[in-house]
Amino acid sequence: MSATAAVHVRGVEKSFGDLAVLRGVDLDVQAGSIVALLGSNGAGKTTLVRILSTLLPADAGTATVQGHDVAREPGRVRESISLTGQFAAVDEVLTGRENLVLVARLRHLPDPGAVADALLARFSLVEAGARRVATYSGGMRRRLDIAMSLVGNPPVVVLDEPTTGLDPQSRLEVWRTIRGLAAEGATVLLTTQYLDEAEQLADRIAILHEGTIIQDGTLTELRALLPPATVEYVEKQPTLEEVFLALVGSQATSAPAGTPPGTPDGTNRTTTGTATRGASTDGDPR
Ligand SMILES: Nc1ncnc2c1ncn2[C@@H]1O[C@H](COP(=O)(O)OP(=O)(O)OP(=O)(O)O)[C@@H](O)[C@H]1O
Numbered sequence: 399m400s401a402t403a404a405v406h407v408r409g410v411e412k413s414f415g416d417l418a419v420l421r422g423v424d425l426d427v428q429a430g431s432i433v434a435l436l437g438s439n440g441a442g443k444t445t446l447v448r449i450l451s452t453l454l455p456a457d458a459g460t461a462t463v464q465g466h467d468v469a470r471e472p473g474r475v476r477e478s479i480s481l482t483g484q485f486a487a488v489d490e491v492l493t494g495r496e497n498l499v500l501v502a503r504l505r506h507l508p509d510p511g512a513v514a515d516a517l518l519a520r521f522s523l524v525e526a527g528a529r530r531v532a533t534y535s536g537g538m539r540r541r542l543d544i545a546m547s548l549v550g551n552p553p554v555v556v557l558d559e560p561t562t563g564l565d566p567q568s569r570l571e572v573w574r575t576i577r578g579l580a581a582e583g584a585t586v587l588l589t590t591q592y593l594d595e596a597e598q599l600a601d602r603i604a605i606l607h608e609g610t611i612i613q614d615g616t617l618t619e620l621r622a623l624l625p626p627a628t629v630e631y632v633e634k635q636p637t638l639e640e641v642f643l644a645l646v647g648s649q650a651t652s653a654p655a656g657t658p659p660g661t662p663d664g665t666n667r668t669t670t671g672t673a674t675r676g677a678s679t680d681g682d683p684r
């Protein structure tokens with residue numbers, strides 16, 4: 399399996415002074431799949447994606463991207479990978495289109511204007527393309543940021559906390575964008591602190607904790623790690639996010655399983671008899 403992985407990490411270690419952040423990380427991302435790297439603040443997610451993008455050398459271990467070793471072939475790795483950083487890297491003074499043209503020029507692509515226009519269309523930013531980025535909403539800015547990292551069509555796309563700080567509607571927009579990337583064949587590695595984001599998007603979920611990947615599997619495999627569930631009937635209250643999305647009339651296309659559909663007229667079902675697989679102790683095992 400790992401021989402065909404688009405991203406292949408074995409035994410990667412990284413310390414900053416006395417702080418051992420990565421202590422032997424193993425991770426595979428199969429071509430064309432979406433993997434979510436889940437971890438708390440400071441777990442080392444950004445450190446790992448910086449190593450994969452050749453921005454930071456590892457102390458030990460190996461990492462390859464599309465078969466190229468990050469330490470020995472950094473140029474080939476950079477051609478194969480795009481990193482959308484944790485903090486948006488767009489130029490506020492330029493328009494959306496100018497930002498894209500700038501990156502296409504920096505990458506020495508033959509027709510920067512055409513590259514920019516194609517990406518504006520793909521990310522539903524055609525109308526906003528002529529406006530300064532300073533006037534964009536957070537979701538638009540994030541989409542532009544992702545679009546900029548896709549100039550040149552890298553096969554491996556790394557997104558560091560793509561939806562942190564976004565409102566629920568913008569999060570859904572970015573989720574749709576990420577699903578679209580995978581549908582077009584890109585390999586996606588994203589980091590997140592949001593468990594629902596991993597549930598919604600990822601084919602596999604890897605949990606980074608105290609310097610190693612402590613679990614890696616599909617959602618079903620991870621759920622199976624908890625004690626056998628008992629079936630209970632509970633009254634499920636809508637979450638505030640569900641209420642918010644119902645009231646503002648979001649186009650949510652993929653509500654989480656078991657979510658009561660929001661009613662756009664503002665009325666809202668407050669209870670549903672939902673069969674919940676719950677461990678016999680308190681709480682939902684998700
Ligand atoms: N250049 C650096 N110098 C010193 N310490 C660093 C450096 N980069 C990261 N660290 C430390 O390494 C640890 C991991 O940081 P990292 O940014 O990888 O975490 P993260 O999982 O991305 O967290 P967050 O969810 O907050 O973004 C933190 O304790 C951080 O302070």
Ligand SMILES: [Mg+2]
Pocket residue numbers: 443444445484558559
């Ligand atoms: Mg980070």
